[in-house]
Each structure stands twice: as C-alpha cells, then as structure tokens.
Amino acid sequence: MFQAFHLFQMIRSSNKGERQISSNPLLSIKNIQKDFYGNKVLEDISFDLDRGEIVGLVGENGAGKSTLMNILFGMPVIQKTGGYKGTVQLNGKDICFRDPVDAIEAGIGMVHQEFFLIPSFTATENILLNRESTQYNFLVELFGDRLQKLDRTAMKERAIRAIQTLGVDIHPDTLVSEMPVSYKQFTEIAREIDREQMKVLVLDEPTAVMTESEASTFLTAMKRLAARGIGQIFISHRLHEILEVCDKIVVLRDGKVIKNIPASEATLRNIASWMVGREVGTTSFRRARSADDQDTSVLLSIDKLKVDMPGERVKNVSLEVREGEILGIGGLAGQGKLGIANGIMGLYPAQGSIILNGKPLPLNNPLESLKAGVAFISEDRRGVGLLLNESLKLNIAFTAMQVKDRFIKRLPGGIKWQDWNELDASAKEFIDRLEIRCTGPDQRVVELSGGNQQKVCVAKVLAMEPKLLLASEPTRGIDIGAKQLVLEVLREFNQRDRTTIVMTSSELQELRSICDRIAIVYEGEIVGIVPADAPMEDIGLLMLGNKLVDEPTHA
Amino acid sequence: MRNIFERAINTLGWARLIIAAFLLVLFCVAPFVGIRIDTSLSDILVRVGMNGIMVLSMIPMIQSGCGLNFGLPLGVIAGLVGAVTSMEFNWAGFFGFFMAIVFAVPLAIILGYLYAQILNRAKGDEMMIATYVGFSSVAFMCMMWLLLPYRNPLLLWGFGGTGLRTTISLEGFWLSILDKFLSFRIGSLFFFPTGTLLLFALACLLMWGFFRTKTGAAMMATGSNPLFARANGVDTDQMRTLSVIISTVIGAIGMVVYEQSFGFIQLYMGPFYMAFPAVAAVLLGGATINRATITNVVIGVILFQSILTMTPSVINNVLKTDMAEVIRIIVSNGMILYALTRKEQAKK
Numbered sequence: 001m002f003q004a005f006h007l008f009q010m011i012r013s014s015n016k017g018e019r020q021i022s023s024n025p026l027l028s029i030k031n032i033q034k035d036f037y038g039n040k041v042l043e044d045i046s047f048d049l050d051r052g053e054i055v056g057l058v059g060e061n062g063a064g065k066s067t068l069m070n071i072l073f074g075m076p077v078i079q080k081t082g083g084y085k086g087t088v089q090l091n092g093k094d095i096c097f098r099d100p101v102d103a104i105e106a107g108i109g110m111v112h113q114e115f116f117l118i119p120s121f122t123a124t125e126n127i128l129l130n131r132e133s134t135q136y137n138f139l140v141e142l143f144g145d146r147l148q149k150l151d152r153t154a155m156k157e158r159a160i161r162a163i164q165t166l167g168v169d170i171h172p173d174t175l176v177s178e179m180p181v182s183y184k185q186f187t188e189i190a191r192e193i194d195r196e197q198m199k200v201l202v203l204d205e206p207t208a209v210m211t212e213s214e215a216s217t218f219l220t221a222m223k224r225l226a227a228r229g230i231g232q233i234f235i236s237h238r239l240h241e242i243l244e245v246c247d248k249i250v251v252l253r254d255g256k257v258i259k260n261i262p263a264s265e266a267t268l269r270n271i272a273s274w275m276v277g278r279e280v281g282t283t284s285f286r287r288a289r290s291a292d293d294q295d296t297s298v299l300l301s302i303d304k305l306k307v308d309m310p311g312e313r314v315k316n317v318s319l320e321v322r323e324g325e326i327l328g329i330g331g332l333a334g335q336g337k338l339g340i341a342n343g344i345m346g347l348y349p350a351q352g353s354i355i356l357n358g359k360p361l362p363l364n365n366p367l368e369s370l371k372a373g374v375a376f377i378s379e380d381r382r383g384v385g386l387l388l389n390e391s392l393k394l395n396i397a398f399t400a401m402q403v404k405d406r407f408i409k410r411l412p413g414g415i416k417w418q419d420w421n422e423l424d425a426s427a428k429e430f431i432d433r434l435e436i437r438c439t440g441p442d443q444r445v446v447e448l449s450g451g452n453q454q455k456v457c458v459a460k461v462l463a464m465e466p467k468l469l470l471a472s473e474p475t476r477g478i479d480i481g482a483k484q485l486v487l488e489v490l491r492e493f494n495q496r497d498r499t500t501i502v503m504t505s506s507e508l509q510e511l512r513s514i515c516d517r518i519a520i521v522y523e524g525e526i527v528g529i530v531p532a533d534a535p536m537e538d539i540g541l542l543m544l545g546n547k548l549v550d551e552p553t554h555a
Numbered sequence: 556m557r558n559i560f561e562r563a564i565n566t567l568g569w570a571r572l573i574i575a576a577f578l579l580v581l582f583c584v585a586p587f588v589g590i591r592i593d594t595s596l597s598d599i600l601v602r603v604g605m606n607g608i609m610v611l612s613m614i615p616m617i618q619s620g621c622g623l624n625f626g627l628p629l630g631v632i633a634g635l636v637g638a639v640t641s642m643e644f645n646w647a648g649f650f651g652f653f654m655a656i657v658f659a660v661p662l663a664i665i666l667g668y669l670y671a672q673i674l675n676r677a678k679g680d681e682m683m684i685a686t687y688v689g690f691s692s693v694a695f696m697c698m699m700w701l702l703l704p705y706r707n708p709l710l711l712w713g714f715g716g717t718g719l720r721t722t723i724s725l726e727g728f729w730l731s732i733l734d735k736f737l738s739f740r741i742g743s744l745f746f747f748p749t750g751t752l753l754l755f756a757l758a759c760l761l762m763w764g765f766f767r768t769k770t771g772a773a774m775m776a777t778g779s780n781p782l783f784a785r786a787n788g789v790d791t792d793q794m795r796t797l798s799v800i801i802s803t804v805i806g807a808i809g810m811v812v813y814e815q816s817f818g819f820i821q822l823y824m825g826p827f828y829m830a831f832p833a834v835a836a837v838l839l840g841g842a843t844i845n846r847a848t849i850t851n852v853v854i855g856v857i858l859f860q861s862i863l864t865m866t867p868s869v870i871n872n873v874l875k876t877d878m879a880e881v882i883r884i885i886v887s888n889g890m891i892l893y894a895l896t897r898k899e900q901a902k903k
Contacts, residue, residue, distance in 0.1 A: 347786055367788035376786065384782045389846065394772065399787040402773055416769035 024092035026051045026231040027200050032086035034067055034078070034255075041067050042255045045086070047248075049200065049231040054222060056246035056263065057235045060275055060332070060543075063252040065235055069202055072233075073110050074103045090199070107199035109192030111206050115184050119177035123170055124159040127191045133158065162190040165228070166221040182214035189221070201225065201232045207241060208334075219245045237332055239268050239544050253277050272544060273537030276508055299323040299500050300344075300468055305352035307336075307343030314339035315524030317352075321468070321502060326494055328515030328532065329504040332543055336524040337504050338379055341470040345369050345376045347384075356468065370403040375466035377457050379473040379504070385457045386445050393420075393427035393441035395456050400463040430459035435485060451482030458486055462493065469493070471503045475510060487514055508539060568841055570893060574858050581865040588872035593745040595865060601734065602860040604751030605816040606832065608758050608809030610856045612802045613837040617847040618766070619798035620778030621674055623837070623891075626685035627830035628693050629670055630806020633663035635696075638811055638820050639719065642728055643707045652729040652815060659807040666692075667803030671796035682844070686830075693827050700822045723820040732815050751816060758805070759849050765801075774798055778845055835859060835887035844895065862886055 025048035032045040042064045049055050059065050070077060071084050074097025078084060088095050090106060097103040100110075117126050133155050134148035159172040168186050176184060185206050192198055203222070207215040215238070222232060222245050236242055242249060242263070249266050251259040251274040258274045259266075300321040307314035314336040321327050331337040343350040346366045354361040362368045369376075378384040387395055400406040401418065407426070409419040427441035434455040438448055445456055454474065461469055471490060475483040491514060493499050505511050511518050512532045519529045520542035528542045564572060585592060609627065616624045637659025641651050670688055677684040701718040705711065712718050724730075736750025765771045776784040777794040784791050810829075814820050837847055840855020863886070867879030 345786065366786055367790070370788040378786060380782075384780075384786050387776055387779045387783055389779055390775070398772065398776060401769055403788045405769070408769055418767050418769065418772060 024089075025049060026053075026091065028089040028092075029068075029072070030087045030089070032068065032071060032084060032088070034064075034071060034084040036081050040255055042071075042084070045252075045255075045257055047250050047257065047260050049233060051199075051229045051231055052226045053248065054226050054232045054234055054246045056242035056249045057233055057252065058237075058239065058242060058249065058271060058275060059252035063275075064255040065252055066204070068252075069110070069204060069233070069235070072103070072202065073097070073108060074099050104195070105197075107195070107197040108202065109195065109198050109200070110202045110204065111185070111188050111192060112204055115176075115188060117176045117184060117187060120175065122173050122175055123163070123179075123183075123187050123190070124155050124172040126176055126187055127159045127162055127172075127194055128155050129191070131194065158194060159190070162194040165193050165224060166190060167224055168217060168221065180214075182210045182218065185210065185218065186221070193225070199231060201230055203232060203234045203236075205235050205237065207236055207238060215241060237544055239271055239546070242271070243268065251275055268544075268546060269537055269541065272540030272546075273535075276536045276540035276543070296323045296325070299357060300502075301355045302340075302344070303353045303355075305340065305343055305350060305354065307339040307348050307350045309336075309339040309342050309348040312336050312339040312342070313524050314343055314350075314521075317521070317524070317526055319519060319526060319529075321500060323500055324494070324498045325516045326490075326501045326503060326514055328511035328518040329502065329521060330506070330508055330511050330518055330539070330543065331521035333506060335521050337506075337521040338472055339524070340521070341376060341472045341502065341504055344374060344470060347376075367403070370399065370464070373467035375399070375461040375464040375469050377461055377469070377471040377474050379476060381450070381453055381457060381476075385460075386453060388446040389444055391442045392431075392436070392438055392445055392448075392456060393423045395445050396427050396430055396459045396463055397423050399460055400465075404464070406463070426463060427459075430455075430462065434459055434489060451478035454478050454482060454486060458489055462489075465497070466499060469499055469501045471501060473505055474503065475505065475507070483510075490514065508536070508543075512539075570839065570890075571841060571854065571858065574839065574862060578858070578861050578865060581869050584873070585865070585869055588869060590868050590872060591744060593742060595868070597744065597746045598864045599857070599861050600752065601746070601748050601816060602864060603856050604734070604748045604755055605813050606809075606836065606860060607752075607755035607852070607856050608812050609806055609829070609833045610809075610836045610840075610852050611755075611758055611762060611849075612805035612809055613833060613842070614762055614847050614849070614852065615765075615774065615798040615801040615805075617837070617842060617845060618778045619774045619795050620781060620845060621795055621799060621802075622682040622685065622844050623834045624685060624802050624806070625682055625830045625834065626670055626688040626692075626803075627806050627833055628689035628826040629666045630663055630803040631810045631826040631829045632692060632696050633659045633666055633803065633807035634810025634814070635820060635822060635826065636662055637807065638814050639705060639710060639723070639822075642710060642723070642820075643705050645707065647728045649729070649732060652732050652811065655729075655811045655814075656808055659811055660804055663804040663807035664800055667800035668796065670803060671799035674799060675792050675795055689830055690827070693824065696826075697823050719822055721821065721823050721825075723822070725814060725818050725820065729815055730818050733812060734816050748816070751812060754812060758808075759853065762805075763849050770794075770797070831887050831891065832859065832863075832883075835890040838893070839890050859886070859890075 027049040029048070030046050032042055033040070034042040045068060047055065057065055072088060076099055079098065090108070095106055097106065118129070121129070133151040135151045137147070137149045139147040156172050163170050163172065163186070166186055166189060170179070170183050170186060174183070176187060179187065192201055207218055210218060219241060222234065226232060234242065234246060243266065246263045249259070249261060249263050249271065250257060251271060253275060298320050302317060302319045305314055305317040311334055317340055329337045329340060339348065342348050344354060344361070346364045346369050350363045352363070354363065356372050356374065359372070361372055382388060387398065397407045401408060405416065407419050407422050409417045411417045424441050430436065431438060431441065436452050436455045436459070438452060445453055448456070458474070474486050474490065478486070487510065490501060490503070494501050503511065503515060515532045517529055518532055518534070518539065519526050520539060521527070522543065522545040527545060527547055530538060530542070582592065585595060612627065612630060613624050616622065637655040637657070640658040641655035646654050673684060673688060674681050703719070705719055708716070710719050710723055712720055733750035733754060734748035737753070738749045739747050741747070766775060773784065773789045774794045774797065776787070776789060777791045781791050784794070836855040836859035837852055838855065839859050840851035840853070842848070842851040842855070863883055866882045866886070870878045870882065
C-alpha cells in the first residue's frame with residue numbers, strides 16, 4: 001500500500017513538466033482504481049471537469065458511481081476498505097481527503113439523494129448550520145467563541161443571497177418540515193452555495209424525488225451555477241435531463257469508463273445501450289420456444305396492483321403471466337420491481353385485483369397466497385427468507401409443514417407431530433440435489449455461506465411444490481457457481497414440473513439468460529414487456545422510463 | 556486439551572460455571588460451619604420442585620418473541636384464586652388440590668388472553684409492559700381480596716368477618732400433598748419430594764412435546780423471526796396470544812404446586828415479586844430473551860435454588876449475620892441485569 005503510494009509520487013513528479021504547460025482543469029480524476037476485498041468496482045477511471053462545466057455521470061446500479069463519488073468526497077468507508085489507487089487533482093494540486101470535512105474545506109460540495117437537513121429548523125438555519133454569522137457578547141470571554149450570539153439579520157441576508165442564486169423563491173423562515181420535496185433539495189444546494197470557496201458540486205440523483213416542473217426549475221438553477229464558474233458532476237437516471245443540462249457525458253459500466261463524449265454527440269438510445277452493454281457469451285438456460293407456448297392459458301392476471309412497500313412502491317401494475325412461462329421483472333433499484341412479488345404474497349399492504357388460476361386471490365394475506373399455490377423466494381434472505389438460528393431441515397420443511405401439513409405425523413387426539421425422519425430424509429435429498437455445503441441436516445443455517453443459505457431458500461420453495469414461484473433476486477450476493485446452480489434448478493423446475501416462475505432481478509443478463517419475457521418496471525409501473533432476446537438498448541431505454549414508441553429527440 | 560476446555564466454557568457459559576464453582580465451594584465449606592449436606596440437598600430438591608413449573612412457564616413467551624414473562628403475577632393470581640376458591644368449599648386432599656387447578660386454569664386463560672391483547676399492541680416493549688401489567692394486577696387484586704364474597708371463616712380476617720387474610724395456612728387442606736406423594740427418606744434428614752418432582756418432569760415433557768408439534772414450530776418461528784413466520788403463513792399475533800395464554804396457565808398451575816409445598820397462601824402483596832426469581836432462574840440456566848430450552852429451565856432452577864438455599868445458611872453461619880435477603884436480591888437481580896445486556900452471539 002505504502003509502496004504503491006510512493007510509486008505514484010514518482011510518476012507524478014515525472015509528469016510535472018508537461019502538466020504545467022496545459023491549462024489545468026478544475027477537477028481531474030486520473031486512473032482511479034478501487035476494490036472492495038479483492039472485488040474490483042472501479043478500474044482505471046479518468047475524466048476532467050472544467051470551471052463552469054457540467055459533467056453527466058450515468059450508469060446502472062452498481063456501475064460504480066457512488067463509490068467514485070465517495071472517493072472524491074473522502075468518505076471514511078473508502079479508507080476503511082483499503083483506500084484507492086490513482087489520483088484526484090483539484091486546480092492542479094493533488095488531493096486526498098481523509099474525511100468529508102476536508103473535502104468541504106477544499107471546496108467540494110455534495111448534494112445527497114436523501115436529505116441531510118434538520119426538519120424543525122428554518123431554511124436559513126439549515127443553510128448556515130455551523131457557519132452562522134455571529135456577534136460578540138461577554139460570555140465569550142468565559143466560555144469561548146461557541147457562545148457568540150447569532151446575528152439573525154446577517155444570516156437571513158446570506159440565506160436570501162444563496163437562495164436567489166438558484167433562482168427559486170423560498171422564504172428564509174420556512175421550516176424545512178413544511179417544505180415540498182424540491183424545496184428541501186434546493187435548501188441543500190443553497191447550503192453548499194453559501195460556502196465562499198465552493199468550486200465543485202456533486203449532485204447525486206437530486207431530481208429523483210421531483211416532479212417534472214420542479215426538475216426543470218432545478219436544471220435552470222444548475223445552469224446558473226455553471227455560469228458562476230462552478231463545476232458540477234450530475235448523476236441522474238433521467239437521461240433527458242442529462243442531455244439537456246450537461247456539457248459532457250461519462251458513461252460507467254462495471255467500474256469502467258465506457259464513453260466520455262460531449263453531450264452534443266450523444267442520443268438517448270446511444271447512452272442507454274452503452275449503459276447496459278452487450279450480451280457477451282453467457283450460458284443461456286432459455287429453452288427453444290415452441291409455437292404452442294403462445295396458446296397456453298393465463299395463470300396469473302394482475303390488475304391495477306398498488307403496493308405500499310417502502311423504497312419499492314408499486315403504483316399501478318397490470319400484468320398477465322402465462323402458464324409454464326418464466327417471466328422476468330427488471331428495472332432499476334427503487335422503481336418498484338420488488339414490490340410486485342411482495343404484494344402478491346401479501347407481505348406489504350396492497351390494493352387492486354389478482355386472479356390466480358381463475359380464482360381471485362385475497363390480498364394482504366400470506367397464508368391464502370401460499371395455500372393457493374404461490375411460493376416466494378424473498379430478496380431479503382437473512383431478514384425474511386430464513387430462520388437463521390434453526391436447523392437446515394426445519395428451514396426447508398417449515399413452509400410446507402405449516403401450509404400443506406407435510407412432514408407431519410398425526411398422533412391420537414389430533415396432535416400434529418413433526419415427523420423428523422421425513423424431515424431428515426427430505427433435507428438430505430435437497431442437500432444432494434442442490435449441492436448445499438453443510439455438515440448435515442441439523443446444522444444451523446446462520447453458519448452457512450450466503451450461496452448455501454440461498455440454496456436452502458430454494459429448497460424451501462421446492463418442498464412446497466408450488467404452481468407459481470415468485471423468485472425475488474434469487475442470485476443476489478452469491479458467488480458465480482451458486483448463481484449458476486440456482487438458475488439451473490429454477491430452469492429445471494420450470495421445465496420438468498411446468499411451474500410458472502416470475503423472477504425479479506436487477507441483473508439484466510441473468511433475466512435474459514433464463515426468462516421467456518421480461519417486464520420492465522419504472523416509477524412503479526410497467527413501461528414495457530419485451531421478449532428476452534430483445535436488443536439490450538431497448539431494454540436499457542425502458543429501464544430509464546422511455547417507452548419504445550418513438551425516438552425522443554435531443555433537446 | 557485447551558480446545559475441550561474452551562468448548563466446555565462455550566456450551567456452559569461463564570455465568571453458569573462461576574455459579575457452579577461458587578456452589579461447590581459452599582458445599583465444601585458447609586460441613587465446617589455445622590451445616591448438614593443431606594438437609595441442604597433435601598431443601599434444594601423441595602425448592603426445585605416448588606419453583607420448577609413457574610420457571611417452565613417462561614418458555615412459551617420467550618419462544619414466541621414476547622420476551623421474559625415479567626407478568627407472571629397474573630398467572631400467580633389465577634393460582635391464588637383457584638386455591639382460595641377450592642378451600643372455600645372445604646375440599647381437602649388430592650381432590651382439593653385438583654379443584655384448585657380446575658378453578659385456576661379458566662381464569663388464567665381469560666387473564667392470559669387479555670394480557671396478550673396488551674402485549675400485541677406493544678411489540679418491542681413487551682418486557683417493560685409486562686412488568687407493569689404484573690405490578691398493577693397485584694394492586695388491583697389487593698382490593699379484590701377484600702371485596703370478593705368468600706364466606707369460609709378459615710379464610711377470613713378474624714375481626715369483622717369480611718375480606719381474606721394475608722396469609723392462609725393449608726394445614727388440614729392439601730399441605731404438601733404432592734411432596735409426600737411416593738416420597739421417601741434416606742436417614743432421618745434427607746427427604747425426597749417425589750410427587751412434586753414427578754409433576755415437574757411431566758410438565759417439562761409436555762412442553763418439549765408441544766414444541767415438537769406443528770403449532771410449536773410456528774410459535775418458535777414467530778419468536779425467532781417474525782417476518783419469516785408471516786411470510787410463511789403463520790398468524791404471528793395468534794401465536795403470540797397462544798404463547799401468553801399457555802405461559803399464564805402454566806404459571807397458575809405452578810403457583811398451586813408452589814402453595815402446597817410452601818404450606819401457606821400469601822395474598823395481597825405476596826405475588827408482587829414472584830416474577831423475578833423465575834426470570835432469574837431461566838436466565839441463569841442459559842436462556843436469552845428470545846431463546847429458551849427445557850435444559851435451560853432445569854439447569855437454571857437447580858443452580859438458582861441451590862444458591863438461594865446454600866448461600867444464606869453458610870454465609871450466615873460464617874459471618875454470624877443475616878444475609879439471606881441481601882444475597883437473594885443480589886443474585887436474582889444481578890442475573891436479570893446480566894442476561895438483558897447480552898445478545899445471543901451466532902457461531903461463525
């Protein structure tokens with residue numbers, strides 16, 4: 001680590017000569033590399049930001065955007081996980097922040113997606129928090145500068161000045177708790193603007209929570225800031241905003257810079273396809289689709305489903321799933337794709353109508369859903385999917401035991417006794433079939449690795465022998481081998497037992513490799529359903545909320 | 556060698572090893588200060604039988620995630636009412652004992668159901684709520700003992716003729732009826748309370764059996780991971796309610812067993828601190844606030860009652876002062892404090 005740092009010092013000093021000739025960009029990111037415990041998340045990232053320039057940073061979830069911003073902002077998590085390689089220069093000087101306070105002092109501001117505001121304080125108080133204008137009083141002699149009196153009039157003036165720069169109309173005395181979302185976002189930015197030395201502003205999906213008109217006011221404000229010479233890095237999933245406001249676009253994928261081009265040369269379609277990439281030789285589990293597949297009956301039909309799942313809200317989903325198919329549900333994180341399966345299972349409050357096999361399915365009642373033949377692999381394996389402190393065999397058998405009275409021996413008097421012999425036998429069978437690495441059916445699942453825990457979850461639903469299987473992120477956080485195996489088992493399950501599967505996943509490649517059709521969810525609604533072999537860029541566009549009807553024109 | 560030692564510590568836990576070592580020291584010292592081991596052992600066995608079932612009543616609520624049953628006084632009250640009602644009719648012997656339980660159980664079911672409704676509205680704070688439910692129910696019963704229409708003069712205050720006495724003797728009713736059942740003596744001083752211990756063993760067996768049933772598994776899952784339970788079709792509120800009712804009913808039966816051994820029925824403030832020794836015992840046995848086994852109960856009640864029996868007698872004889880109450884309070888409250896601060900650690 002230290003040696004690497006030394007090496008960079010040397011490289012830098014050798015480069016010094018040529019750098020002084022060219023005019024320095026405001027912020028320059030050079031050859032940034034970062035890995036988390038050997039898992040590379042950023043590879044050789046380089047780009048520049050000039051004064052008054054807006055760079056749009058786009059990429060899928062997990063492309064490395066947040067990690068890059070964390071490095072720039074000196075978040076402690078970076079140091080804790082072994083630092084990074086490469087250099088960041090501000091005004092031609094090397095910088096390496098130990099914590100965000102350093103970054104703020106150096107003139108880098110950050111506006112987060114979640115608000116860091118105090119709800120019961122006014123706009124002024126929030127904007128100037130810890131940088132208030134103060135007046136002397138005698139207590140200072142006794143207790144030090146922290147006891148200076150606040151100069152309310154001066155503070156208000158400063159706040160108004162910062163707010164005006166943004167071109168919005170927020171009264172400085174409004175309480176943050178009473179503001180609409182966009183005003184909160186503006187207040188955050190005003191706080192950054194008030195810093196005299198602010199040179200670079202990082203905006204991490206600031207428009208995600210805004211309505212169209214709010215967002216357009218926001219973009220205007222960004223342009224005003226750019227006119228004042230502030231360099232900005234703008235992260236957004238709304239590509240048309242990026243195209244409207246940015247001078248330059250940097251596309252990240254799998255931790256690499258895929259494209260770095262002037263915004264004038266990019267189109268929505270291009271960006272989308274760069275983001276999601278092209279399919280590269282993954283094993284396909286997809287069966288050859290036979291002609292009669294189209295004719296099979298509808299197993300599940302969902303009409304106007306609304307699910308109130310925090311962070312994954314479903315607003316209005318109507319969907320039909322055919323018997324025997326594998327339907328994929330994709331979309332970016334937070335758009336509501338996970339809410340659909342959770343809503344069908346009755347785990348979060350839902351409205352609308354669901355018809356399974358011709359019969360209406362009662363909502364908000366997990367037991368009824370299970371009895372109707374629906375099984376669920378939860379995306380939250382450790383939180384919802386498993387009894388961590390119990391044995392493997394009980395975990396596998398639990399649902400089938402509770403719902404279908406399997407693994408039960410009836411004793412006189414109607415006592416339903418757990419049949420441990422049968423429990424053992426079935427656990428052993430699944431251990432062999434799914435290659436679960438464990439010491440035996442009695443091992444506690446908390447002691448297993450993530451991949452093996454997931455296999456236990458899969459075994460649990462297989463034991464249910466469901467008609468419809470909802471698999472939410474079945475391969476999240478498990479290694480390649482286990483991933484392959486889980487997908488193979490699902491495929492086999494689908495083909496041999498004709499089980500209909502609805503699989504939700506953030507990994508497009510995975511959906512494409514196993515599903516027959518893919519539905520893409522954006523802002524709580526399904527924007528389109530495409531066959532799995534549809535072009536990647538079409539799917540990419542859908543994920544960003546652009547319907548496939550026409551090519552949107554570049555603003 | 557080192558490994559075996561470490562594993563022993565891990566399975567038993569430091570708390571139990573220290574207490575056991577302390578007990579061993581007490582037993583070694585006892586003969587030298589004029590305390591007979593056989594009397595002490597006999598005392599311990601009687602106390603284990605007396606308290607065992609009440610400690611066992613902790614299990615259903617712990618397993619269903621309702622935490623430690625600090626509301627045990629509710630069950631105790633049901634047990635007291637059952638006993639007093641049976642005595643009102645002058646029923647004696649095994650029949651009297653049996654009828655006490657018959658009266659106690661329905662009341663415990665009703666109280667347990669109401670108690671569960673409160674606990675289901677206070678998820679996450681069950682133990683705090685339970686403590687106050689226990690305390691306030693005792694206060695409420697202080698009024699009721701005066702007002703309930705009991706007529707048997709043996710139960711009433713000598714003056715005035717209304718209101719139940721604070722302490723009622725079981726002499727002539729069903730005093731030690733279980734203790735003496737099939738009991739035997741070794742020498743003149745060692746007495747083995749066979750009946751009480753048999754009933755305790757039977758209760759443990761039934762409890763073990765309950766958790767081997769489908770409902771038992773559902774209850775365990777509710778406590779272990781309520782989200783899992785819900786996602787797998789278990790009605791968690793119903794399971795919690797059931798667990799509270801079972802705990803309260805067992806608490807009531809435990810109280811009747813306790814009375815026959817103790818020889819007196821203590822009303823009014825009697826049940827006030829009943830929950831603490833039972834809670835301390837199960838924790839001492841190695842239970843945590845969300846996981847308890849029959850083994851925890853058995854080990855816990857034996858260790859805890861041994862300490863309570865041995866410490867006062869030995870220390871009093873050594874120091875020549877009465878330390879019984881002080882030590883009892885330090886051990887039971889210290890144990891509760893210790894257990895509440897530690898979280899179960901998963902082996903990796």
